[in-house]
Amino acid sequence: MVINIMKKLKYIFITFYFLLSTFYLFSQEQRFPKPEFETGYEQPSTITPEPRALALEYFDVLILIIVLSLASYFALKKRSRQGILWLSVFTLLYFGFYRNGCICSIGSIQNVVQSFFDPAYSISVTALLFFIIPLIFTLFFGRTFCGGACPLGAIQDLIVVKPISLPKWLNKTLGLIPYIYLALAVLFAATGTDYIICRYDPFVGIFRMDAKFHMVVLGISFLLMGMFVARPYCRFLCPYGVLLSWMSRFSKWHLSITPAACIQCKLCTNSCPFDAIDFPTNEKEVIKSGLGPKRFITYAVIIPLWVAAGIFVGAKSHTFLSKANPDVYLAELLISQPELKNDPENIDIETFLASGKSMETLVEEAEAIRADFYIGSMIAGGFIGLVIGFTLLNTVVFRRRQDYEPHKGNCFSCSRCQDYCPVEK
Amino acid sequence: MEKNKTKNRREFIQGGVRLSLSLALGGISGMAVSSAIKDDYVWQIDPFLCTQCGKCATDCIMAPSAVKCVHAFDLCGYCDLCGGYLKPDANEQSTAAENQLCPTAAIERKFIEEPYFEYHIDEDLCMGCGKCVAGCTSFGNGSMHLQIVHDICLNCNQCSIAQVCPSDAISRVKASEAYKVKGDFTNKPEV
Numbered sequence: 001m002v003i004n005i006m007k008k009l010k011y012i013f014i015t016f017y018f019l020l021s022t023f024y025l026f027s028q029e030q031r032f033p034k035p036e037f038e039t040g041y042e043q044p045s046t047i048t049p050e051p052r053a054l055a056l057e058y059f060d061v062l063i064l065i066i067v068l069s070l071a072s073y074f075a076l077k078k079r080s081r082q083g084i085l086w087l088s089v090f091t092l093l094y095f096g097f098y099r100n101g102c103i104c105s106i107g108s109i110q111n112v113v114q115s116f117f118d119p120a121y122s123i124s125v126t127a128l129l130f131f132i133i134p135l136i137f138t139l140f141f142g143r144t145f146c147g148g149a150c151p152l153g154a155i156q157d158l159i160v161v162k163p164i165s166l167p168k169w170l171n172k173t174l175g176l177i178p179y180i181y182l183a184l185a186v187l188f189a190a191t192g193t194d195y196i197i198c199r200y201d202p203f204v205g206i207f208r209m210d211a212k213f214h215m216v217v218l219g220i221s222f223l224l225m226g227m228f229v230a231r232p233y234c235r236f237l238c239p240y241g242v243l244l245s246w247m248s249r250f251s252k253w254h255l256s257i258t259p260a261a262c263i264q265c266k267l268c269t270n271s272c273p274f275d276a277i278d279f280p281t282n283e284k285e286v287i288k289s290g291l292g293p294k295r296f297i298t299y300a301v302i303i304p305l306w307v308a309a310g311i312f313v314g315a316k317s318h319t320f321l322s323k324a325n326p327d328v329y330l331a332e333l334l335i336s337q338p339e340l341k342n343d344p345e346n347i348d349i350e351t352f353l354a355s356g357k358s359m360e361t362l363v364e365e366a367e368a369i370r371a372d373f374y375i376g377s378m379i380a381g382g383f384i385g386l387v388i389g390f391t392l393l394n395t396v397v398f399r400r401r402q403d404y405e406p407h408k409g410n411c412f413s414c415s416r417c418q419d420y421c422p423v424e425k
Numbered sequence: 426m427e428k429n430k431t432k433n434r435r436e437f438i439q440g441g442v443r444l445s446l447s448l449a450l451g452g453i454s455g456m457a458v459s460s461a462i463k464d465d466y467v468w469q470i471d472p473f474l475c476t477q478c479g480k481c482a483t484d485c486i487m488a489p490s491a492v493k494c495v496h497a498f499d500l501c502g503y504c505d506l507c508g509g510y511l512k513p514d515a516n517e518q519s520t521a522a523e524n525q526l527c528p529t530a531a532i533e534r535k536f537i538e539e540p541y542f543e544y545h546i547d548e549d550l551c552m553g554c555g556k557c558v559a560g561c562t563s564f565g566n567g568s569m570h571l572q573i574v575h576d577i578c579l580n581c582n583q584c585s586i587a588q589v590c591p592s593d594a595i596s597r598v599k600a601s602e603a604y605k606v607k608g609d610f611t612n613k614p615e616v
Contacts, residue, residue: 034502048574048575048604050576052580107583110583111582115460122460123461124462125462132454139446194583210487250442252443326588351591
């Protein structure tokens with residue numbers, strides 16, 4: 001009897017709340033107290049599975065160090081292509097398919113950048129170690145990370161079928177893209193907008209066997225392209241490769257093609273799918289081409305012009321770039337199309353209106369972010385201009401080489417050339 | 426002799442740059458370490474900010490989403506007209522599919538005693554659409570709410586749902602306190 005009355009009362013209450021539901025969306029108090037059970041019912045507890053243990057994250061770092069050490073040993077000491085090959089298979093299976101490609105050193109750039117600019121964010125030690133360890137190894141042994149320890153590199157390296165050699169000018173021009181990508185990634189991470197490296201990682205969908213349609217298309221097209229243009233992502237996109245190549249150029253040791261004196265047989269040049277082997281300088285051609293101090297000076301003088309142009313382009317494009325930030329986008333949308341406020345379909349606007357945040361605060365926040373973008377994109381533009389200027393300058397600088405040597409900045413330490421070299425130790 | 430000199434100079438420059446690069450690396454890591462934490466981060470939803478927009482179901486890189494409805498039994502009022510289980514315009518309070526709010530029938534109803542039922546969420550079926558959460562929050566105690574379940578979540582470096590969440594309810598939390606279950610929440614002293 002009592003229960004029945006209670007039941008009826010509850011119905012009345014429910015109808016009441018039904019009407020007022022919108023006002024109570026965020027209320028925290030318990031509207032309906034827990035009933036007293038007569039049958040001795042025991043309430044179950046909420047199940048919350050634990051995340052991956054921290055110890056396992058450190059185990060990943062340990063694996064990374066071991067793989068890097070082995071890769072360096074195979075490339076520099078053992079001179080074993082077999083070793084590197086099996087190591088990259090392991091990397092692909094472990095860091096790629098088992099760990100689902102997260103966290104990787106390439107993406108960790110953004111974590112490091114965000115930890116500098118966002119006071120609310122502090123980087124986890126694992127992410128920092130994934131960022132710093134490969135760079136340190138590269139500073140001593142060259143880009144052995146790319147050869148053996150990077151899952152993105154491994155998947156591309158294993159599918160190289162018939163690599164074609166790209167003309168030098170194309171290699172150089174496409175080689176500028178990673179700098180632009182790096183600049184944009186740093187800009188977006190610093191302004192707290194997005195992690196574009198992770199979002200547009202073409203292979204992570206393959207590692208996870210699950211992705212949005214356009215990412216699958218991107219990943220597969222990269223792999224198809226990679227059969228002929230070897231390692232397209234590494235050479236023409238990878239922003240971490242920029243940092244690695246800076247380190248590698250000044251590395252203490254680096255793999256050498258020959259174990260002893262080079263016999264100029266030119267076999268190794270056919271072996272490198274990445275056009276990363278420098279030919280001996282043909283002095284006659286250098287003189288004939290007329291490239292000399294004059295052009296060097298011209299190119300050196302126009303570097304500031306490139307930088308200025310970059311800053312100009314950056315300043316001009318900051319409005320466009322800042323639209324990637326959700327706050328700026330929302331503010332702009334509300335200003336340009338105020339009629340959207342009545343559109344129940346637009347969830348972002350509906351949520352904003354329901355949150356009780358005033359338009360003024362939103363615009364203020366958006367303006368602050370846009371101001372960050374203004375400075376940031378000018379710096380990014382200037383950086384890209386500087387890189388273009390120096391790339392041009394580099395085309396007229398000649399270093400005397402007597403032998404075939406790997407280009408320290410571009411060589412991925414895959415050890416293919418060592419396999420081809422006929423010289424015995 | 427001439428050759429040796431150039432070689433020495435090049436080596437000197439290389440060594441110098443190497444040293445400055447390693448110093449730069451040390452500086453970067455030092456600065457980052459000063460703010461680094463030993464704990465790892467995971468993504469989690471703040472149930473008090475969540476507006477059940479439904480993007481959790483569509484924007485997670487996992488299919489079905491790693492966001493699931495969890496039931497904080499501490500908060501459950503055991504309403505016999507459960508706003509999370511039944512459609513607002515349900516014909517009757519039965520388990521018939523036409524009456525169920527959940528599009529995948531992921532909520533299991535277990536009889537306790539007249540007139541109470543225990544509501545349990547089948548994680549394999551739940552896709553994180555938040556329809557039951559909206560129902561429970563509007564008509565009931567709000568004991569059903571969305572959480573990122575960490576044995577499914579891949580802990581992406583950038584959560585793709587967080588990027589589109591209209592109420593910014595998803596943020597990084599320390600892995601040692603990986604959940605924001607409402608029951609725990611209300612029990613906690615105010616900070």
